[in-house]
Amino acid sequence: MxxxxxxxxxxxxxxxxxxxxxxxxxxxxxxxxxxxxxxxxxxxxxxxxxxxxxxxxGFNDAHHHLSYVGKGLRELDLSYAAVPSLDALYAAVAERAADLPEGTWVLGAGYDQNKIGAHPTAEALDRAAGGRPVWLVHTSHHMAVANTAAFARAGHTDLSAVPDVPGGHVVRDAEGRAEGLLQETAMRLVERVLRPEPAEEWIAHIATGARAALEVGLTSVTEPGIGAVDGIGNGPADLDAYLRARERGLLGVRMTVMPYCV
Missing domain, CATH: 2.30.40.10 (Urease, subunit C, domain 1)
Structure with missing residues (x-):
């Protein structure tokens, strides 16, 4: 046989x-x-x-943002193994910024203030990035840090006037100025200008996330939220990106996708 x-x-x-x-x-x-x-x-x-x-x-993960995992893997690695201190984080941002054209976003993911001692600040990231906008996502994906240039790109040129957001928190200094850290829904204050990403970028995120899933034994995944520009997902074309990834043989993981509805 x-x-x-x-x-x-x-x-x-x-x-x-x-x-x-x-x-x-x-x-x-x-x-x-x-x-x-x-x-x-x-x-x-x-x-x-x-x-x-x-x-x-093969394992199933019932709550796995596969595309965001892939996105984080394609950005500046800020995990503790890569940047074991706050100074190392700033140095990594400076090194990445130096390799980018002027005005290009410096995007990173995976830092953990519990391990490196504190959250990065907008002021320190300004010095490290040489005027480029910076957006660093926490390892939890429930908070992120923006520098002054990133706030400005989102229309917030006065850090003392950054608004509060229901369901989120803007961390402020003693004078009421945004320090850089945005938690939960407050992340949208800056993240909205980064969405939607080009289709080919999102397909590449999905492909990278799928490879990472297979490497740890995940063969089926539930993606709990696609289709929203403001919040979960990259936009209404999310499903199309998953289908294109599958058609090109880039997926490799059985997917259950849950459209985000309001």
Whole structure:
């Protein structure tokens, strides 16, 4: 019998009390059809040596913003491993800014003030970025920091006049000026000028997010919100971007997408 794939030299837990473990597994038509000695006489189009590793079914993530994960991976890496201090963050921003044309946005993601000691500030980012607008998204994706140039791009040239936003928080100094940190819905004060991104950029975000998902064993994902320019998603063309990614063979993850409705 010709199978689609055989995985051998692995460690499988079958959940079958009569055969709790196996070391080889055959697949046909997307289904497991044979284990160990049942593979005798079978050939396969694909044969994978697992090197003695444990093997498990693909995982499902019921709440995973795949496109945003991909977007963050394509931007300046501000994770603790990459920037282990606030000074290192500012240095990374300065290095990225120096490689960009004047006026280009410096976009980064993944910083954690709990690990580096504090949130970045607009004033310090102004010095680091050489006049370029900066937008740095927190590791939680529920807050972000903008510098003065970024606020200005969004129409807020006076930091003491940045408005409060229902459902969000604008962090301010003792004089009432926005310090840079925007939480929850207040992120829209600046983020709105970055949306929608070009279709090809969003498709690339989806493709990068899909590769990252597969690398950690996610084979199916629920994207809890697409289609909104102001808030979740990149805009009404989000679904089209997912379809284009799938048509080009870039997705690789089974998706359940939930349109954002108001």
């Amino acid at each position: 010709r199978l689609d794939a055989v995985f051998h030299n692995g460690r499988f837990t079958t959940l079958d009390p009569d055969r709790p473990t196996a070391t080889s597994l055959g697949v046909f038509g997307g289904r497991i059809v044979a284990l160990d000695e049942e593979l005798g006489g079978c050939i396969a189009d694909t044969v994978v040596d697992l090197g003695g590793a444990h093997a498990v079914p």
